[in-house]
Amino acid sequence: MLSIKNLTVTVENKPILKGLHFEFENGKTYAIMGPNGSWKSTLAYSIMGHPAYKLSQNSSMKLDGQEISKMDPNERAQLGLFLSFQSPLALSGVKVYQLLQLAMHGKKGPLPIRTEAQKYAKELGISKELLNRPLNVGASGGERKKMEVLQAAILEKNLLIFDEVDTGVDVDALKDISHFLTKYKKDKTYIVITHYNRILHYLKPDYVLVMKEGAIVKVGAADLAKKIEDEGYDAL
Amino acid sequence: MPEKSVYKAKKGLSEDVVRMISKIKKEPEWMLAFRLKAYKIFLEKKMPKFGPSLSKIDFENIYYYLKPTENQATAWEDLPKEIKDTYDKIGVPEAEKKFLAGVSAQYESEVVYESVNKELSKRGVIFCDMDTALRDHPEIVKQYFGTLIPAEDNTFAALNSAVWSGGSFVYVPKGVKVTLPLQAYFRINSERFGQFERTLIIAEEGSDVHYVEGCTAPIYTTESLHAAVVEIFVKKGAHVRYTTVQNWSKNIFNLVTKRTHCAENGLMEWIDCNIGSGITMKYPSVYLYGEGARGEVLSIAYAGNDQIQDAGAKMMHFAPNTSSRIVSKSISKEGGRTSYRGLVQVSPGAKNASVFVSCDALLLDEESRSDTYPAMRIKEDAVEVQHEATVEKLGDEKLFYLMSRGLSQADAESALVLGFMEPVTKEIPLEYSIELNRLIRLEMEGSVG
Numbered sequence: 001m002l003s004i005k006n007l008t009v010t011v012e013n014k015p016i017l018k019g020l021h022f023e024f025e026n027g028k029t030y031a032i033m034g035p036n037g038s039w040k041s042t043l044a045y046s047i048m049g050h051p052a053y054k055l056s057q058n059s060s061m062k063l064d065g066q067e068i069s070k071m072d073p074n075e076r077a078q079l080g081l082f083l084s085f086q087s088p089l090a091l092s093g094v095k096v097y098q099l100l101q102l103a104m105h106g107k108k109g110p111l112p113i114r115t116e117a118q119k120y121a122k123e124l125g126i127s128k129e130l131l132n133r134p135l136n137v138g139a140s141g142g143e144r145k146k147m148e149v150l151q152a153a154i155l156e157k158n159l160l161i162f163d164e165v166d167t168g169v170d171v172d173a174l175k176d177i178s179h180f181l182t183k184y185k186k187d188k189t190y191i192v193i194t195h196y197n198r199i200l201h202y203l204k205p206d207y208v209l210v211m212k213e214g215a216i217v218k219v220g221a222a223d224l225a226k227k228i229e230d231e232g233y234d235a236l
Numbered sequence: 237m238p239e240k241s242v243y244k245a246k247k248g249l250s251e252d253v254v255r256m257i258s259k260i261k262k263e264p265e266w267m268l269a270f271r272l273k274a275y276k277i278f279l280e281k282k283m284p285k286f287g288p289s290l291s292k293i294d295f296e297n298i299y300y301y302l303k304p305t306e307n308q309a310t311a312w313e314d315l316p317k318e319i320k321d322t323y324d325k326i327g328v329p330e331a332e333k334k335f336l337a338g339v340s341a342q343y344e345s346e347v348v349y350e351s352v353n354k355e356l357s358k359r360g361v362i363f364c365d366m367d368t369a370l371r372d373h374p375e376i377v378k379q380y381f382g383t384l385i386p387a388e389d390n391t392f393a394a395l396n397s398a399v400w401s402g403g404s405f406v407y408v409p410k411g412v413k414v415t416l417p418l419q420a421y422f423r424i425n426s427e428r429f430g431q432f433e434r435t436l437i438i439a440e441e442g443s444d445v446h447y448v449e450g451c452t453a454p455i456y457t458t459e460s461l462h463a464a465v466v467e468i469f470v471k472k473g474a475h476v477r478y479t480t481v482q483n484w485s486k487n488i489f490n491l492v493t494k495r496t497h498c499a500e501n502g503l504m505e506w507i508d509c510n511i512g513s514g515i516t517m518k519y520p521s522v523y524l525y526g527e528g529a530r531g532e533v534l535s536i537a538y539a540g541n542d543q544i545q546d547a548g549a550k551m552m553h554f555a556p557n558t559s560s561r562i563v564s565k566s567i568s569k570e571g572g573r574t575s576y577r578g579l580v581q582v583s584p585g586a587k588n589a590s591v592f593v594s595c596d597a598l599l600l601d602e603e604s605r606s607d608t609y610p611a612m613r614i615k616e617d618a619v620e621v622q623h624e625a626t627v628e629k630l631g632d633e634k635l636f637y638l639m640s641r642g643l644s645q646a647d648a649e650s651a652l653v654l655g656f657m658e659p660v661t662k663e664i665p666l667e668y669s670i671e672l673n674r675l676i677r678l679e680m681e682g683s684v685g
Binding site: 092 | 633643645648652654659
């Protein structure tokens with residue numbers, strides 16, 4: 001369980017999140033929706049530990065009882081957190097396999113990593129060539145998103161945040177990604193940040209959270225997403 | 237001079253010292269004359285007007301010639317801790333460690349080297365130290381020695397010409413292709429890496445050779461000046477690649493002159509990696525004299541705390557259809573300074589010359605600094621010139637991305653730095669690039685001095 005209490009975040013002394021409370025239960029799927037500028041990504045970055053986001057003293061984030069708010073991002077990753085980036089960077093010179101190996105810290109050998117990566121790449125429709133290149137170099141937006149999902153699967157994390165994994169991907173890619181995430185969901189926790197209901201058709205969230213101006217303003221079941229799609233945020 | 241004092245090291249430079257060096261080596265008269273002339277030139281030369289300050293070099297406080305046995309002055313216990321730590325961390329074998337550290341003058345690599353050498357000499361290739369070459373192949377040495385880099389060239393070329401000792405001699409006959417890289421590391425078994433090495437490489441028509449200088453393990457010496465001269469002759473259609481991995485300890489001024497004469501359709505490639513030393517000034521150059529000649533310099537410079545790497549390249553186009561390519565990658569950390577200093581000159585008549593220069597600098601923190609001094613003198617109209625330069629900071633976003641995947645900060649930094657260097661490191665022999673990467677990773681961890 002990820003338990004967030006009084007999460008107050010400033011960026012360059014500007015208050016962004018203002019005392020957010022929420023408990024994400026293990027094994028569930030959450031959708032976080034909200035208009036542009038509702039600081040959804042900030043929440044994701046804060047959970048992962050981006051250094052630019054400063055937390056107030058009394059902010060607390062506990063992952064299965066362990067306080068993580070002062071940990072480095074890599075320590076949080078080791079506890080099972082994963083963030084799929086909204087705009088994954090291209091890392092010239094850092095090869096995909098090399099990154100995966102460094103990230104696994106020897107828990108998986110180079111060969112199993114290779115075998116798994118190739119298997120997942122096939123399921124996601126990622127070309128083999130892309131795997132042999134430096135990460136995301138020469139990759140399209142959609143390919144980059146798929147590469148995030150592939151990393152999530154190999155690294156075997158259990159609380160995964162997908163920041164707009166459905167933005168900038170075409171219909172077929174969205175289907176590939178959604179099917180893949182559904183297939184490997186098992187007992188993992190998913191937090192899916194999105195603007196659109198379409199990915200939620202596949203992922204079927206247990207809860208839909210609506211964020212506005214740095215606060216969670218509404219929590220509902222899957223049908224809330226449908227309502228937002230039909231009526232917009234203003235109707236809430 | 238009484239015979240007894242001949243082998244006794246004396247600090248400082250004088251005509252007597254120059255004569256003594258030549259006498260100990262039993263050199264021919266012409267070499268002594270060459271040295272003495274160079275010494276006079278050295279006295280008149282001024283220090284370079286560009287680049288980092290060299291005012292700390294105390295020419296009077298340097299031994300200009302040491303017998304190999306006298307070089308063993310260092311005791312293992314006296315070595316700086318960071319040097320010993322680095323040896324341990326990169327896993328240098330015991331015997332090799334002592335050799336590199338100057339504790340032992342002998343490194344038993346002769347067995348490896350012998351078999352290679354036998355194979356080479358069957359095909360007429362000569363690979364030996366410069367002193368041996370002068371003794372055994374005086375006619376070749378005399379024809380080329382000091383003709384490309386005369387003593388007049390600069391202060392340190394003059395100094396080297398006066399007091400040179402050691403270095404490599406490579407001669408590859410017409411049409412012979414040497415498939416294995418020739419490594420100075422394995423050759424130096426009687427004399428340690430010299431302070432004033434002199435290297436001469438001659439690649440006859442259509443031949444091919446790759447020479448590797450230095451090694452990735454830090455080389456410790458109590459002497460503070462390394463002033464080498466390297467002259468290379470690439471004949472018609474020949475190909476020479478010269479790879480350097482420089483990792484002198486940080487008390488060293490590394491001031492090296494490297495130049496190639498490249499004939500028709502010849503190809504010269506300098507691959508130059510500078511990791512160590514306190515101050516390095518080095519600008520490998522290619523003089524493209526023959527039509528269709530090509531020159532390349534691929535370089536990496538890494539400057540950590542208290543280091544200045546002033547490196548670059550020089551490409552001189554004197555003939556039509558010549559081409560040159562310079563790719564420079566520099567990394568500065570903890571207040572280190574790197575500079576790219578380059579000169580490309582295209583002379584009138586060098587029609588259809590093609591020039592490509594790319595220099596990228598990576599800064600790891602706010603204290604570090606990088607400068608670019610690219611000079612272009614293009615005196616011909618029909619020329620294609622491309623120049624790119626970038627400076628980037630090791631981005632917080634990239635670091636965060638990698639750390640979010642579970643990489644420690646040090647791993648993330650070194651992955652990014654190694655990725656930045658990759659276009660150059662992929663060109664160097666595998667065992668060297670592996671060691672180089674390991675070394676950079678150590679530097680990133682901050683566990684090495």
